Amino acid sequence: MTAETDARIARLLHHRKAGLALGEPVVPPISVATTFHLPQTQGAVHSYGRAGQPTWDAVEAQLAILEDAEVVSFPSGMAAITAALVCCLRAGARVMIPSDGYYVTRLLGRDMLQVYGVDVIPVPTLEMESADFAGFDVIYIETPSNPGLDTIDIATIATRAHAAGARVIVDNTTMTPLLQRPLDLGADLVVAADTKAPAGHSDALFGHVAGRDAALMARVADWRRQSGSVPGPFEAYLVHRGLETLEVRLSRMCASAALIAERLAQHPAVRGLRYPGLAGDPAHKAVGGQMANGGFLIGFELADAATAEHFLARCPLIEQATSFGGVHSAAERRARWGDNVAEGFIRLSVGVEPVEVLWQSIDTALVLTGAEG
Numbered sequence: 222m223t224a225e226t227d228a229r230i231a232r233l234l235h236h237r238k239a240g241l242a243l244g245e246p247v248v249p250p251i252s253v254a255t256t257f258h259l260p261q262t263q264g265a266v267h268s269y270g271r272a273g274q275p276t277w278d279a280v281e282a283q284l285a286i287l288e289d290a291e292v293v294s295f296p297s298g299m300a301a302i303t304a305a306l307v308c309c310l311r312a313g314a315r316v317m318i319p320s321d322g323y324y325v326t327r328l329l330g331r332d333m334l335q336v337y338g339v340d341v342i343p344v345p346t347l348e349m350e351s352a353d354f355a356g357f358d359v360i361y362i363e364t365p366s367n368p369g370l371d372t373i374d375i376a377t378i379a380t381r382a383h384a385a386g387a388r389v390i391v392d393n394t395t396m397t398p399l400l401q402r403p404l405d406l407g408a409d410l411v412v413a414a415d416t417k418a419p420a421g422h423s424d425a426l427f428g429h430v431a432g433r434d435a436a437l438m439a440r441v442a443d444w445r446r447q448s449g450s451v452p453g454p455f456e457a458y459l460v461h462r463g464l465e466t467l468e469v470r471l472s473r474m475c476a477s478a479a480l481i482a483e484r485l486a487q488h489p490a491v492r493g494l495r496y497p498g499l500a501g502d503p504a505h506k507a508v509g510g511q512m513a514n515g516g517f518l519i520g521f522e523l524a525d526a527a528t529a530e531h532f533l534a535r536c537p538l539i540e541q542a543t544s545f546g547g548v549h550s551a552a553e554r555r556a557r558w559g560d561n562v563a564e565g566f567i568r569l570s571v572g573v574e575p576v577e578v579l580w581q582s583i584d585t586a587l588v589l590t591g592a593e594g
Contacts, residue, residue: 279458291432294415298415301413309410317361320345321345322366357385358386396512427456475514485521486501491521492523518571522567526564538583
């Protein structure tokens with residue numbers, strides 16, 4: 222982490238302090254109110270729970286510090302993605318999305334955006350840098366891609382897209398603003414599923430959109446209010462709590478992932494290993510540049526689907542679960558969701574378990590699976 226990141230973390234932890242009166246709680250209370258005292262509308266901070274409320278304010282203030290931008294929160298990452306795309310597109314518009322990115326984003330493009338007259342063009346992540354952006358309204362990217370962990374240069378994409386008259390939206394879920402800062406690199410909007418590492422405990426669905434264009438962010442806020450796509454106050458509280466330990470958790474998760482990836486690289490049963498932090502990985506060029514480190518996600522292949530499933534069933538310190546970024550290490554065979562990966566491909570999200578104990582569990586599971594090589 223850089224000194225600038227450290228300063229943001231310190232501000233995040235103490236931002237509430239400046240506005241506290243004597244005897245007020247240090248931790249923001251959970252506000253479940255739907256209505257607010259409103260004898261007159263002029264000067265009111267809150268009016269109705271669908272338009273805004275104090276618990277959202279608290280978590281959005283934290284996220285705004287991390288993003289150095291305006292933030293609008295949503296009840297899930299997909300709600301945030303939908304809001305960003307809807308606010309940048311219209312019937313007849315064209316959007317480029319990654320064909321190898323998060324599969325639900327592709328479903329949104331196919332089943333919703335196209336139905337409403339948007340031309341959705343899927344392109345593999347690694348081909349986007351050389352793609353022709355002429356005629357596009359939005360270039361939507363994931364980097365690293367989920368689950369393949371391919372990376373592309375955000376600044377290059379932003380420069381080329383803006384020259385072609387297109388906006389750039391970056392899904393930064395796999396990195397968080399502590400490890401990658403797309404807005405600093407020219408992106409117009411950042412979207413993220415804070416369900417993952419920011420909340421960090423697999424107990425809250427949440428998402429956000431961040432941006433520095435006030436007019437565009439006002440449209441995003443209008444979309445939330447008018448569509449009713451609003452987060453719950455308890456979920457907002459859980460994310461607020463999670464963000465206070467995000468840097469501590471990420472530091473351990475990323476360090477552990479780097480060590481485990483190095484050892485998997487030497488294992489005879491493992492093929493197709495992907496971890497951007499490894500010097501030989503195709504995505505390594507992004508590390509130390511737009512990415513602070515290699516992150517906490519690892520992709521690797523075992524011989525086939527059955528071998529992968531047997532391995533996961535025999536590793537007690539890995540939760541067989543979808544999603545990632547939680548304190549518990551979790552993994553799954555991604556081909557079961559239709560991702561264009563090998564049948565034996567596993568996405569591993571490294572948690573905060575003591576790394577040597579976690580590695581021993583992984584290594585033992587490989588042996589018990591008969592995957593010694």
